[in-house]
Amino acid sequence: MVQRRKRLARGVAVIGAGISHFGAFKDKDSRDLFVEAFQSTLETVQKGIDPKEIEAIYVGNLSSDCFEGQAHIAPLMAEWVGLNPRPATRTEDACASSGVALREGIIAVASGLYDIVLVSGVEVMNKLTTARVTDILAAAADALYEVSVGATFPSLYAQIATAHMAKYGTTEEQLMKIAIKNHNNGALNPKAHFNASIRDIMNSRLAKAKERGQPIPSWTDQMEFLKDPSVNPIVAWPMKLFDCSPITDGAASTILVSEEIARNFTDTPIHIIGTGQASDAQALHGRKDITSLNAAKLAAEQAYEMAGVTPEDIQLAEVHDCFTIAEVLATEDLGFFKPGDGPRAAEEGRTARDGKKPVNTSGGLKAKGHPVGATGVGQVVEIWEQMSGHAGPRQVPGVNLALAHNVGASGSTVVVHIFERR
């Protein structure tokens, strides 16, 4: 087998990144949200950019054909932001669709073919019922062996969670603390689907009960609130409602350029110094171990090696918390914590915004939201805002090295990127 140190032919940098509002929008389709994200992206380019300079566009999207009856979305998104006749390509690797678009954009700039590329993601799901969305998403698992026997993603991640519990003693309370942490971050993110902490939600429910003259629930703290099955019902044990990311509509985009021209656009380009991608068996039963995602470990290894950094060096990470247990696996697979130590690390606040290793300062998929095809680039937007000092009340000071971790399905695709401010 060919084994060589992976190198890109030339360096690539981010010069701007923006997202649409994330949420459930009955009256907006991909076109609307894509335009919103694109305009927001242009505004972040410090020295300005003429959109006509953009030479190609990559669009990550999971299933606009099933969700909106619109396939072939890449040239259409290009059309709506005035980028025809530029080459426009959609990538799809389930919920890693735009993480993979990012990788293709990086590769394309590195190849010498383009100097300036728009990388984006978009998904609109809320036109359909939750049941129908769940089915369409389930198709990203193994249709032959998993979906045919009733598997959906909550149930697949529930299996991962119970395996982690059995092996390491992980508790439901520890997972709840991840949801609380991510909601605390989302509360500070004006574009988040849930721009509210668990405490905010609890207080709002208490106030509403009072207002309506209904019996006042006895919750005194947010953990107690989350333990109330009327608030936080089981979806697929041990995954409860607040362990699951929401069905979100949204779009995100970022502009990549070759390193040598980056300072024409901004004084603070963010360099992409590592990229890794790996695949795995589609069905859980095809894997040796489900308390960890092998593809995540391999993708991280590739990215760390290319970047020449270690997990200890990473100062901030956006990871794929489609379910709370997925954040646990991410922080272990990325080498932030030893296998089985993820839950305790979260419990002790080590992944909080003011912790040693801030994870999902955006609110993560849990609170910021999970418009599946937009999630990978959405992570880049948070990293861009943090590294360029525009994260407002979420700002973590002095982030020079950050990481994005984007998972497709139950881990058959994982893509990892490492970003550096120099």
Place this chain on the structure above:
Amino acid sequence: MVQRRKRLARGVAVIGAGISHFGAFKDKDSRDLFVEAFQSTLETVQKGIDPKEIEAIYVGNLSSDCFEGQAHIAPLMAEWVGLNPRPATRTEDACASSGVALREGIIAVASGLYDIVLVSGVEVMNKLTTARVTDILAAAADALYEVSVGATFPSLYAQIATAHMAKYGTTEEQLMKIAIKNHNNGALNPKAHFNASIRDIMNSRLAKAKERGQPIPSWTDQMEFLKDPSVNPIVAWPMKLFDCSPITDGAASTILVSEEIARNFTDTPIHIIGTGQASDAQALHGRKDITSLNAAKLAAEQAYEMAGVTPEDIQLAEVHDCFTIAEVLATEDLGFFKPGDGPRAAEEGRTARDGKKPVNTSGGLKAKGHPVGATGVGQVVEIWEQMSGHAGPRQVPGVNLALAHNVGASGSTVVVHIFERR
């Protein structure tokens, strides 16, 4: 606007290419056909290759989620050919999905990230009814402005055809001659969906009528046969049944390597010396002219410029004849013939296998078949076979420069590649 001569950081070559049988297979899904294409591809690598040397896989596919209830097909196809944990990425640009996968594969090798890449395409549609397939395919047009008022691809290409007729006097008979030519080629392609000439089909119908004691139709030649509406009914005037490519299941793959290692695998690598891709308005009404595809002209321009060749230099071309009129536009947009001269060129046999400019020697989408996501790489397979001297009875002698032209939808994506044997 940045305008510079596009160059790839390093050269890329094809070392093998193969397809599955193309056809309507009620009992096969993407997995089966993909494995068949992959095995056939490995067999074409003259000096052999260990699949473990393949470093990444690109899969073109239009809509396995809608057609087969299976999204996230890239890592799954990787799994079925033993390529996990290699990075596996799906590209989608409607019927140009695998032409675009090819381009991404080229870019990836050029970038320095990989030396050896599998590029592939797959589509299985025949599990569904023709009506349902037509609807799913229609989603690649503009859902908001075209599909919502009943447009399907036969009707969109019918508009293109009537515009061409109005402007240039193109006739239904001229279009029929393209179908006859492509069926003549398909009759010599053992993997074609329709491995039969129009004459074969006519003779078979005559024989059957005789055998059954039914009245013997009066057809004496194939053109007369095609003019019989009971044989060749109107789908969307002027597009009749035999103007339309069939609903085909199939897969195709090819292995790309960096130029410097190509001769480790074969004595006759085929170098990819030009690549071009462009987008256009999704809906026909958004274009200045529909007697030509602007994206095709632009993609061809890019590819010719990169390759440093002219249309006159091309000795053989596989073009996207999803409808007979599409082949007319292709041969004009690629600069083989002047605008409006395509129909006469076909009529005069200039695009026949023994003509000056052989087009679709494989049988084209019309006769070889059109498994939409596999079509772009399927074209590469024919070019590989022709250039490496393995095209059997279809062999065109001495092809040193060939071109592939792959269209998404009604032309909102077009990708063009140029191949050279040195």
